Amino acid sequence: MSGTVSIRTYGCQMNEADSEAMAGLLEGEGWAVTDDEAAADVVLLNTCCVRRHAEERVWNALFALRARAAEGGLIVGVCGCMAQWRGEEIVRRAPHVRVVCGTRAFARLPDLIRRAAAGGAVVDVGEGGLPAGPLPRTRRGALKALVPVMRGCGNFCAYCVVPYVRGPEESRPPGEIAAAVEALARDGCREVTLLGQNVNGYAAAGVPFAGLLRIVGGTGIARIRFLTSHPKDLSDGLIRAIAEVPQVCEHLHLPLQAGSDRVLERMRRGCAYGRYRALVVRIRAAVPGIAISTDLMAGFPGETADDFERTLGAMEELRFDAAFLFKYSDREGTTAAAMGPKVPPAEIAERHARMLDLQSRIGLERNRERIGGTEEVLVEGPSARDPRRLFGRSRTNRRVVFEGDGALIGTLACATIRDATPLTLIGAPRAA
Ligand code: SF4
Structure with missing residues (x-):
């Protein structure tokens, strides 16, 4: 079976990488991947459900496709995190959806589309590991590429659905990753971003993430970035690798989430503020000029005004180069969803706005420090x-x-x- 397929991506860079892999798989089966969604025979939404707002956007997009699907001929598919999380519910609420393909079922996507074309809806949220050998992929940008090095997460932070929708940590063999990066470098790619929900937990064939950075540094690629690092697993060996491998860029994304130990404990982050601060001091000493970015959340259940002031205090003290600032929202099924007391939405919005203001000032100050360099x-x-x-x-x-x-x-x-x-x-x- 063949035709044209468009893939719309929601959410994080891991989803972007998955969309590239899906495109590569489908092209390998004779499909033409197009950006022209209005003309496509198959429209796939590769989804995110980390925040409620992300899911609402997908539901709205699905309902907007209903009329076109009703005219016949169009196959609408939902892939990725929301597919894994909602499963059959998607087909119940949006009966025009013909394919639901979970995060661990990507390798079966061409077959799912074939079966849906024969009639009815196909839901696959079953298990499946990383494919053996490098995934076929279609790269959209020749200069930069996303390279997943692991999938899943076993940390179960209280607010997060990722461990439920992506399963436990699973690392790709280092040789496979090195071969993929070597091929990219030969093809003119200058920069790779090694992706995982917690790359510091990477371990395959006895190689930890620090070792992987050293291996990838020898592939001929000019620049290496990586996302995301959990502070509780950031080792001295990894700090040394960042300092010593010249291709590794001087940037570390290290989510803090909150400045209050009481909140961090309730979030189950496994890293108190003092330990995080000490890490930042060690990293800045080992890698002069390194930029540290972070994630911070306003309004986690039970966050008091005093707790929140500690988050602002952490921002002032650590002076992040960049920060992704989020408003807490309940995700059903997570531990935090059952926690109280909830912070009123207006209060969350006000705290979030204060973080934005503060980071805007600090970001400007940090950037001004680069003037003349x-x-x-x-x-x-x-x-x-x-x-x-x-x-x-x-x-x-x-x-x-x-x-x-x-x-x-x-x-x-x-x-x-x-x-x-x-x-x-x-x-x-x-x-x-
Ligand atoms: S480390 Fe925590 S926040 Fe990150 S993906 Fe895993 S559970 Fe979610």
């Missing part, structure tokens, strides 16, 4: 806001916009920084 930039293309300028990311993962020749696109260029906003460095080019 030189940044190595992987030039991705023209700036979306001002096509006369170029856009890229520095090694510390900062957005950099600078004036330069279009011939620099695809290269590692140097820019001298002359101005800064909270989220962007503005530079002039310099001879590399």
Whole structure:
């Protein structure tokens, strides 16, 4: 069976990587993957359910496809986390959905579509491990690539659905990852991001994540990034690898979530604030100039005004280079959903706004510290806001916009920084 298929991706970079893998699998079976959803024979939504809002967006998108599906011919599929979480419920609420493919059933996706085309709806939220050998994939951006190194998570933080929808941790063999990165480098890719829900828990063939970074550093790739690190598993060996492997960029995403030990304990994070702070001190000493970004949450059940002040205090003390700031929302089935007392939504919104204000100031201050310095930039293309300028990311993962020749696109260029906003460095080019 063949035709055209479009894939719409919601959520995190792991979902983006899964969508690439799905596209690769389907292309291998003769499907043409298209961005033109209106003309596609099959529309797949690769979904996220980490926050309630993410699920609502998917339900709205599904209902918007109902009329087209009713005309006949179109196969609508739901894949990924929400498919795993909701299963049959999706077909009950949206009977025009013909394929539900959970996170561990991706390898069976072409077959599920074939069966749905024969009539009826097919739901597969069954088990399946990582496929043997590298997944076929279709890369959208030649310069940068996402490389999943592991799947799943066994941490069960109280607010998080990931362990329920993605299953336990499972690591890909280091040789397979190295071969995939080598092939990418040969193909002109300059930067890979190694992905996992908790890459610090990576372990395969006796190789920990620090060892994997050293192996990938020898593949010919110019830059290596990785996401996400859990502070409780961040070893000194990993800090040494970040410092010693020249291809590893000076950026670490290290979710803190809250500044209050009482809240961190209720979240089951397994890392008190003092230990987190000591880690940050060690990392900054070992890797001068490293950027540290984080995740923080406002309004976890039982968070008092005093607890929240501790989160603001942590932000002031640690001065993160960037922070992803979230409002807590209940996810049914998680431990936190059953916890009380709930913080009123208006209070959560106010706390969230205070975090945004504070991070905006700190982000600007951190970026201003770079003025006068030189940044190595992987030039991705023209700036979306001002096509006369170029856009890229520095090694510390900062957005950099600078004036330069279009011939620099695809290269590692140097820019001298002359101005800064909270989220962007503005530079002039310099001879590399
Ligand atoms: S470490 Fe915690 S927050 Fe991260 S995916 Fe696992 S359970 Fe969720």
